[in-house]
Amino acid sequence: MAVRVTVWHEYRHEKRNPKVAGIYPQGIHEAIASHLRKFPDLEVRTATQDEPEHGLTDEVINNTDVMTWWGHMAHSDVKDLIVEKLHHRILQGMGLVVLHSGHFSKIFQRLMGTSCNLKWREEENEREILWVTRPGHPIVQGVNDHFILPREEMYGEFFDIPEPECTFLISSFGGGEVFRSGCTWTRGLGRIVYFRPGHEMFPTYHDPNVLKVIENAVRWAAPIQAPAPQDFGKHLLGWMDQK
Amino acid sequence: MAVRVTVWHEYRHEKRNPKVAGIYPQGIHEAIASHLRKFPDLEVRTATQDEPEHGLTDEVINNTDVMTWWGHMAHSDVKDLIVEKLHHRILQGMGLVVLHSGHFSKIFQRLMGTSCNLKWREEENEREILWVTRPGHPIVQGVNDHFILPREEMYGEFFDIPEPECTFLISSFGGGEVFRSGCTWTRGLGRIVYFRPGHEMFPTYHDPNVLKVIENAVRWAAPIQAPAPQDFGKHLLGWMDQK
């Protein structure tokens, strides 16, 4: 049974900044989705913020196994009701792969319980090296012991997240900063991945290693079986009462 | 320098139910606070939900190192603005010790990012045995390998919490259920403890082992130094720009 993936994207930079549009003519979401569509075990659709309900109708949410999330300039415009629905669905088992500036999205902050703050520096064509710190993990399958992005935006520690269950990538930057760039957590039945790279001004989502990590993360975060969108949140009776 | 402790309590059951009032004539908060006041390294005050601002003025919040939290019937009446202030202060370093039905408090759900749901059974004078699963941890100092509460309310797994950084107590109940009754997490600079026992219909907060664990938890959750209530949440420049 295919994993049903929804690639969600804010999709505003591309419409306003010709440089970004030059790098991602169809938007960042299409750069990601077109890679994922190569694999028959993944069933891919996209949704963007300025569609009705941000493209996230109940029908879409209830039929998504894993969602990827890129947002940056318009986090606060995402409706709280949609965030509530996403949160509920993740606790039921939907996977979430948060990309780059998505660290400040409402849904990621909601899942982490922290500020998700970090250090950053204005884009400077800076070299990022990503080092694998958990070889053997499914998310780094097919990736060497490190890979290099010649131009990226710097994110630096302290990254205010709960201690990850697994840290699979750590970056260094030209300025000497470090960052936990690949991390996983579990919330309810849902698996969460954070993956750092992806500033809109650079062709990061055309990089084969970046696309490979996203592809692996989507498979890893998929629920063990698509859970029915029923209410996990209600009080249950004790087991003796169920007999 | 003493640890400044605020024992927060919903304080409604005692006013409505004579049986509860019989067990806790001054309220659950006073049962806890009167134990903590025995120790010169702890500086203890109390605050209750029906005081103005729930007893949690800015002055109180900014001068609290560790807060203990008991709530049950009125979680939804706690004002969102107060929860925001508490959350901000915890990320700056204030410790939080969540007790029993506080698992469903707004502040605990906010910190965990999960539903914090669990199984439960109406009070049945049920035996609870709490087993130490991390001997040597400061929170179980002075506690034997297990202790018994002859009458408590059952809480059973699945307890919907993020994987704890440390699980120091696991309970079994008369009905055969189990529960992770002592857990710790870090959020921002703040240390969080959840400690299960404490149903209002039983004299749990008169039990010496229960009081000892709360006392230890308060000391463990204290910040390494009372952080100034300044803004931890703003963007910082990279280290190179600071030179």
Place this chain on the structure above:
Amino acid sequence: MAVRVTVWHEYRHEKRNPKVAGIYPQGIHEAIASHLRKFPDLEVRTATQDEPEHGLTDEVINNTDVMTWWGHMAHSDVKDLIVEKLHHRILQGMGLVVLHSGHFSKIFQRLMGTSCNLKWREEENEREILWVTRPGHPIVQGVNDHFILPREEMYGEFFDIPEPECTFLISSFGGGEVFRSGCTWTRGLGRIVYFRPGHEMFPTYHDPNVLKVIENAVRWAAPIQAPAPQDFGKHLLGWMDQK
């Protein structure tokens, strides 16, 4: 590509105790292996302690993706050289599923770095209830929120293990004890599972839930690709020298 599974068993109780032989006429290893052989994605062989080299020649070790391990009365007879080879192979990526009294095996102690000690009580036909504490984890796929073994041997906390990366099952026993019965860790590239039930005097390995958890654990612990049995342990040059 099938997962190559080696079901390893001490296989001494069955030869000496007619009661055990009555429950497991072909040995515990065959009870487990015959279940796993039902699945075309698993390629199953067995090995036992009293075969030459404990059945674990270099050829077997190098061509095993996941090993299950049951031992009890003869841990100290397992040759240190074989343990060294297993340890090396696990760090390269081989999965290990340790069963019941295997908690005191040399290989498990070597991987954990602790005594792996626990409380226990002579077999007493005692009821064990196993509660799922991480629903949604691949290892509990197809298992209800709990399952019951009517007769088992008691293991109680404190179980001297490193804090698990994930605790997916916790047991309670008739005597009121609790035990972390399903736990995972990572060592090098290898994934390790401990799964508690399985006293030789009871028909535990005929229980469908127990077999299901073992089957799931084997799939979960499989390496992301069978790593070549080459030396992972040597010093590497820094990445700059590799250019």
Place this chain on the structure above:
Amino acid sequence: MAVRVTVWHEYRHEKRNPKVAGIYPQGIHEAIASHLRKFPDLEVRTATQDEPEHGLTDEVINNTDVMTWWGHMAHSDVKDLIVEKLHHRILQGMGLVVLHSGHFSKIFQRLMGTSCNLKWREEENEREILWVTRPGHPIVQGVNDHFILPREEMYGEFFDIPEPECTFLISSFGGGEVFRSGCTWTRGLGRIVYFRPGHEMFPTYHDPNVLKVIENAVRWAAPIQAPAPQDFGKHLLGWMDQK
């Protein structure tokens, strides 16, 4: 009650290499010990590898609360019997602070269960920046958000350790590598710290930030009470039998 600290050192480089002797005329152990001796809550002694029993008689081991460990060229000369005694004592509660090349010591490998391997580069007067990744942790009390060592030896990921319970420092190096330089684990009742810097050819143990972290780590790793050197490892009866 003071924390009884034993600063253990291999103490061979200083005797053979005049450059090392120039930096540490009394040995690395004295550079560390002389800092710790400033604090009345710490009771400090030293022990070195070429003393009888490596300076680690039963009397010393049984009366040490926290040990720091530096070794490099002579790991294999440390007697297995001494390592066994240290391991047993740590599981009973003694803290261990492993420094720099101590990552390849027998005792650290024994506690971790992994190879503890890493990438490294011959000493090159390389800049190391250590970034705090868990502000608020007692081990980084008094340390800024980062500190710089102008000349150190490079250690790079993958560092083959179990996922740390807490990663409090991550380094970057001039060559672009990263390393988890401050990590903690629990083994039995004992708390373990790994702290990376300290190549013998550089004056690292004269750096105030490095000394502060070691001082903090010693206090953090101290047992909650000096446990009696009795046998923690024996089988215990179940609690019902103890009644």
